[in-house]
Amino acid sequence: MSAKLETLENRLRATLGARIARFVVALGEITIETKVADYVETMRLLRDTPELDFDLLVDLCGVDYSTYGDGWTGRRYAAVTHLLSLAHNWRVRVRVFAEADDFPVLPSIVPIWNSVNWYEREAFDLFGILFEGHTDLRRILTDYNFVGHPLCKDFPLAGHMEMRYDEKEGRVVYQPVSIVPREVAPRVRHEPGYGEAHD
């Protein structure tokens, strides 16, 4: 681990203390996990502490962990935020899991970084995660009147509805999809030790 990453780790631990639910250093990147109750305060500290100074929010990404690995036991929905500090030139990743799987709600952090506005709309659109306090939580990428949240793992790849121009009616109509699901490449996971040299 480089000296810079170590400095960042020490400062994060000193500033956030018990607000860090899980701390992971892997592949030269630091990931911290926080609880929903501590989320907003953690983010505010990350931005406002001069030793950390994360002044740029790069990305907020929704994740649906329901089919991760060999059976996921944790919470289903998470929002993963990537922060960048221009002054210190370092990054951190913050993950927060929404507490209820059937009705995921997270506090909005738009007042801390205005840039997160559309990212939260996107996570709501694609995953159905609600952001409490967001003033304009509309769908953003999907069609007007779209039903469902397409990046959830239980949403089929071909979707539910398709759209075409109807010659007779002279307008665009919606109808159930006619695409037959087809598996191009099967998803495969290997058991541990697969393909290693035999002794």
Place this chain on the structure above:
Amino acid sequence: MTEIRDHTLNFGPQHPAAHGVLRLVLEMDGEVIVRADPHIGLLHRGTEKFAENRTWAQSLPFMDRLDYTCMMCNEHAYCLAVERLLGIEIPERAKYLRTLFDEVTRLLAHLLSLGAHALDVGAMSIMLYALRDREDLLDVCEAAAGARMHPAYYRIGGVSRDLPEQMPQYRESKWKNAATVKKFNENRQGSLLDFLEDFTNRFPKHHAEYHTLLTDNRIWKQRLVNIGVVSPERAKQLGFTGAMLRGSGVEWDLRKKQPYAAYDKVDFDVPVGVHGDSYDRYLVRMEEMFQANRIIKQCIAWLRTHPGAVMAENHKVTPPRRADMKSNMESLIHHFKYFSEGVHIPQGEAYAAVEHPKGEFGIYAISDGANMPYRLKIRSPGFAHLAAMDEMARGHMLADVVTIIGSQDIVFGEIDR
């Protein structure tokens, strides 16, 4: 009859200045913008969902189709993310090739953005000149990778192949007689690097022409100066990156600050704006083109003297050489496994970002150990920039919205994904 002043205006999605499929709902007071509400998603193809159902190698060509004007930089971010997850190093020559083509891409993107921006604002000729330069660079892409627009040249572990020794030439046809063909082929006698070097020698003169046509042009300045001013504090708060951030006077370039590929070994300068208006962003992009040309020159010089491999040798994660497959059973097995089942990537997550012509383009990949991503998030710079449209356009006139769209350098492939 009372005069109606407040009204709502639909700008796009079929407006030629909307740079693709932007639907902008503008609330106007007379001709002044009160609120701008961009409706995006008309080009949403679900790239992230597709990637979850394709092997890691199969998703790579999707990256070209995100920001279709900066295709190779998109591939670069994807390759960096996957390579970080795999923990592999790529050969030095591949790094220089990636640097070279990143800068070729930067020129391609900036030339198109400059041409389209000028066209929107009312200067017709720049587009024609910009396309003249783009033509040569697209020929370079075609010669190296086989395709002009969507080359899929970068691969996990390196680049797909080394540069060709002979630049393809024009042939005589019904439309081109011998004299024309001879003239067209004058700079195509040598290798691809010779052709590209000839271009880099020509380009500064062309670059000066663009400056002559626009930089001191009174109409151009009247349309751009003090339009869409963003302070450095607001630029950071709004998540700006790339030329948008530098135009506001923040010195930040990932190529310098967090170098990848061979950027730590080439010499270039980072231009920074002062006022944060559209004109400064234009100047930043112009200077970036000049610097890109410098970097290309340095890469050419290095590539000429350093032959070598362009793909990592670990054939569990990269395809084996065709010739080896004919005689070596293990290579045949590697080939079969690579193209059928694909590469398995250990559990983990990585975020890799590159300095894309538009800003920071990042790929956040989560793997659960399978042969395809568990989640692939594409962080596109234009998404954050367009989100700031409301703030930038407020209080400006309707015609200035066109300038702001042009100066944000919006491309819908990356915003809608």
